[in-house]
Amino acid sequence: MKNKYLALLAFVAPAFIAYFVMLVIPTLGGFYYSFTDWNGLAKSYHFIGLDNFVEAVTDDPDFIHSISFTLKHVIFMVIAQNVIALLLAILIESQRKMKGFFRTIFFMPNMVSLIISSFIWTFMFSQVLPQLAVKTGWLFLNQEWSGNPKAAFFSIAIVSLWQGVGYMMIIYLAALQGVPQSLREAAIIDGASPVKSLVHITLPMITHAFTICFFLTLNSAFKVFDVVYGLTGGGPGRETQVITLNIFEEAFSNNFRYGYASAKSVLLFAMIMLFTFVQVFVMKKREVEA
């Protein structure tokens, strides 16, 4: 018996120690510091109870604005990313030829890191699209893509979609391929149109993929950072500042209020947990029913 636990310890210890130091201690530390006025520079700090949290939600318009901007981004991304990814997956699955070709093309942007994607698109928005607008007469292409808050919202979404849709498409494709061909054929023989068999047979059979993809898009949209950092830097002003960028600036580039920034991190954590738990709970329940 003793031997068994000794072996367990020996095999698990390297991973556990690394994990404990890099993940567990910082997680607990974050909760701890969120109740202090630690500023990262001074050696001492004091417990100030819930003051940080109270300040964040009542006396920090930039933070509140970053929350509402992030929520808008989340809603738009969860819907757009899943609709486009599912559409592409269904269209590709309906093809006989060139499946592999289209999959390769749509997934390729996902290999490019988000920050590099945002630089590529800065080039697109500032140089390519304005020239295209002149040449084609499609004037809507010539916008102040990062200077105008409304356009900047969409430019952030466009880059996130361009980079992220392929990933979700892969998951939907895998799920669609798992639906038995015989079921669809039976429906078609019984006289169901392709659209009907899609809505009534195929989609109910891939609800688990919906749960996964909604979870992933919800999570990544809440944590959006690189694209905003690279594309607008949160500007103009702080119009497009997202929560993560607000925390980053609070901690590392403005006033080094680590304790206060930690409180905001805890709030971000709580928000993500709340939304994903509700989402997974609701969608899992539907999965069972379907």
Next chain:
Amino acid sequence: MRTARLGSSVITIVLSLFAIVSFFPLYVTVLNSFKTEKEMFSSILSLPSTLQIENYSQALQKTQLLSSLGNTVIVSVLGIAGILLFAAMAGYKLSRTPGKLSNFIFFLFIASMLVPFHSIMIPLVKTTKTLSLQGSIYGLAVIYIGLGVNMAIFLFHGFVKSIPRELEESASMDGCGQFRTFTTIILPLLLPITVTVGILKFLWIWNDFLLPLLMIQDTNDYTLILSTNKLFGEYTKEWSLILAALVLTAIPVVIIYAIFQKFIVAGIAEGAVKG
């Protein structure tokens, strides 16, 4: 029948339009990285009249791109090797040792997958400073190991269940020690999942921006992405230079993608379904 064929060609056209939108940004980036700026501003869509290789040599000179490439390779190799070895060991043993303790440890690993990086980055900066892991490529690799093992353990744990126990049992009867059993018998069997995890972790580490941004200050220790980020900030509007750097940064991943596409796609589908 005719409508079906018509429908299918409409679908092909729709897909092709999406494909153009998806591919176009990469295409114009590569295309214009070979042009002079003057040519870029007058005709952004045409093929370059002469190949401006100087853009690339300039980008290489101004960013230490080569040494950054070396740093990125070191971080990726060490990080991935550490994650694979430690996670394979832990995932294997946790899967093979039923009981409350191992269930609890496994649960701890899994639960931590929900913690967003942005919520731990501030204390992580402090912890790594205390351990003097900050400001070094090797320290960065260690941090990646700590942050990356949880999901890897999850995948290894699931895979080990599909391996029959008989092999290990006969090995231990033959007097083979536990660790030797693991390295000579189990590790080779884990190859498929090892490839999957390795690729997922490669894409993560290679493309990560925020962690290196927080941990690395000296330009000699910069990763590729940090160098490109710096170049982008310093030479705003010098597009020929920036585009060449962007292409150079993205090329290694595209090559990996070309070689391992099947594994990457399978890995994502698998990782997602199990997650």
